[in-house]
Amino acid sequence: MTGGAFLLEARALVQQFPRTGQQPLRVLDGIDLAVRPGEFAAIIGPSGSGKSTLFNIIAGLDRPAGGEVRIDGRVATGHNELVSYMPQKDLLFPWRTIQDNAALGLEVQGVSRRAARERVRPLFADFGLDGFERSYPGQLSGGMRQRAALLRTVAMGRPLLLLDEPFGALDSLTRTQMQLWLAGMWQRHGWTVLLVTHDIREAVFLADSVYVFTPRPARLAARIVVSLPRPRTAQTFLLPEFAAREQEVLGALGLPAQEPGRSSTEAP
Amino acid sequence: MTARRLWRTLWPPLLVAVAVVAGWQLVAQFAIRDAQVLPEPSQVVSAGWRARGDLWQNTVPTLRETATGFALSFALSWLIATAMDFSDAARRAVYPLLVASQTVPVIAIAPLFVVVFGFQLLPKVLLVALATFFPLAAALAEGFAAADGDAMRLLRSMGASRWQAFVKVRVPGALPFFFTGLRVSITYAIGGAVFAEYAGAEYGLGIYMQRMQGVFRIDLVFAAIVVIAVLSVLLFASTYALERLVTPWRRYEPRRGEG
Numbered sequence A: 001m002t003g004g005a006f007l008l009e010a011r012a013l014v015q016q017f018p019r020t021g022q023q024p025l026r027v028l029d030g031i032d033l034a035v036r037p038g039e040f041a042a043i044i045g046p047s048g049s050g051k052s053t054l055f056n057i058i059a060g061l062d063r064p065a066g067g068e069v070r071i072d073g074r075v076a077t078g079h080n081e082l083v084s085y086m087p088q089k090d091l092l093f094p095w096r097t098i099q100d101n102a103a104l105g106l107e108v109q110g111v112s113r114r115a116a117r118e119r120v121r122p123l124f125a126d127f128g129l130d131g132f133e134r135s136y137p138g139q140l141s142g143g144m145r146q147r148a149a150l151l152r153t154v155a156m157g158r159p160l161l162l163l164d165e166p167f168g169a170l171d172s173l174t175r176t177q178m179q180l181w182l183a184g185m186w187q188r189h190g191w192t193v194l195l196v197t198h199d200i201r202e203a204v205f206l207a208d209s210v211y212v213f214t215p216r217p218a219r220l221a222a223r224i225v226v227s228l229p230r231p232r233t234a235q236t237f238l239l240p241e242f243a244a245r246e247q248e249v250l251g252a253l254g255l256p257a258q259e260p261g262r263s264s265t266e267a268p
Numbered sequence B: 001m002t003a004r005r006l007w008r009t010l011w012p013p014l015l016v017a018v019a020v021v022a023g024w025q026l027v028a029q030f031a032i033r034d035a036q037v038l039p040e041p042s043q044v045v046s047a048g049w050r051a052r053g054d055l056w057q058n059t060v061p062t063l064r065e066t067a068t069g070f071a072l073s074f075a076l077s078w079l080i081a082t083a084m085d086f087s088d089a090a091r092r093a094v095y096p097l098l099v100a101s102q103t104v105p106v107i108a109i110a111p112l113f114v115v116v117f118g119f120q121l122l123p124k125v126l127l128v129a130l131a132t133f134f135p136l137a138a139a140l141a142e143g144f145a146a147a148d149g150d151a152m153r154l155l156r157s158m159g160a161s162r163w164q165a166f167v168k169v170r171v172p173g174a175l176p177f178f179f180t181g182l183r184v185s186i187t188y189a190i191g192g193a194v195f196a197e198y199a200g201a202e203y204g205l206g207i208y209m210q211r212m213q214g215v216f217r218i219d220l221v222f223a224a225i226v227v228i229a230v231l232s233v234l235l236f237a238s239t240y241a242l243e244r245l246v247t248p249w250r251r252y253e254p255r256r257g258e259g
Ligand SMILES: Nc1ncnc2c1ncn2[C@@H]1O[C@H](COP(=O)(O)OP(=O)(O)O)[C@@H](O)[C@H]1O
Pocket: A017, A018, A025, A027, A045, A046, A047, A048, A049, A050, A051, A052, A053, A054, A216
């Protein structure tokens, strides 16, 4: 790393979309973020507030209307070799087997299909996909599909993972299993993760810091530091601090039930 | 496909076919009673069987024309649909011409082709290509364009070039569309060859039918029609087999419209 303390920095990001016959639709209204190498950061906000829009900018797919993104210290413009993006839909390609879906990112980078398969195969056990290398996505359950999409994201070997509501479409039991699994994977692999979610429990359980967005146009309502002990396990849900941080996020989202005098919210 | 499912698909059309043939037999035998106007199915079959050598000799060239013309059509449709996918200018320039090509009546243009390109293989091949080209190219172009925008963005986030995204996302995604187009177009293929032969040829089912009509062998005209129909159905059915081979993942996709 050459960029000092932060792997990802966003400064005063503004994004807006043109509308016919009206003022442009402002979606991001001055967003600041800073993510250290190895940190797990989460973004939570009402749906439609602009979270995916932010990811599209960080992934280099769209240009912001204002502000800048630095990745590893360098101003990011366009496609970036350091960012691996898992979009909101799982987007596994039905015509590729799971191993070939996982290998897609490497193939695109010029690795032969054979070599790419060799490189992704050791990851299958960790992702609970052993024995499904040659299955098609249509043969997998929702949770397995999400893990396969995550495997593809990780397999690219890029330092920053952008995960856009990876578990949003799963039932609540599967989602909890996936959260526990992801916490364990993060612990072992030391990924740098920026996760978008609309699930407060998920954000608090997984993240070191939670950015709370206001409704559109998104500003930072709060940045909440979660210093729950690591590794996080099923026991983590029972800790008093877990409930306290949940309350805090709820409060920052403008929802009721924050106890007075327990705020550790930092001004963004 | 299991034997059971095969039977389940086959018995309804077979039943209808048997009913039609039976009706034909009754009408020919008791109402028309003139083999020069409408021969009985049994007469068609026995005449066809006796003339099987001639029929076969004329079927082979028709098949050859069909295959060559269809190969040309296949190559052209991929080429042009790809060009249209990469360039908006190409799309705007070519698409109206494609539509126009489809409205050209093959039967009217066939003699012209023979005059210009001679009595050999070339005019037949070109007519088959003309008759089958549009459904293929249109289906492919539509299939390419139907690629999921988010999937394209994912590829872009991986650093894929436009060509890589085309090969890895747009082409496989277009294959189901392609096979739909293939089924439409393949039913025109043999017809195109037969029309071309009608306009002038040495051998082929088209010219054979014309000759038999000239010597009032209506039973053999019908026999040739039966051969054409059977070949067309076989070609059509073979597209399903090919589709299963080329797109093996489709049996795992949730079926549309069945929830
Ligand atoms: N390319 C676009 N053009 C116009 N409007 C857009 C575009 N992308 C997103 N939007 C709008 O921006 C808002 C935020 O969208 P998004 O970032 O997807 O929200 P979310 O926080 O749910 O991920 C929505 O109102 C959406 O309609």
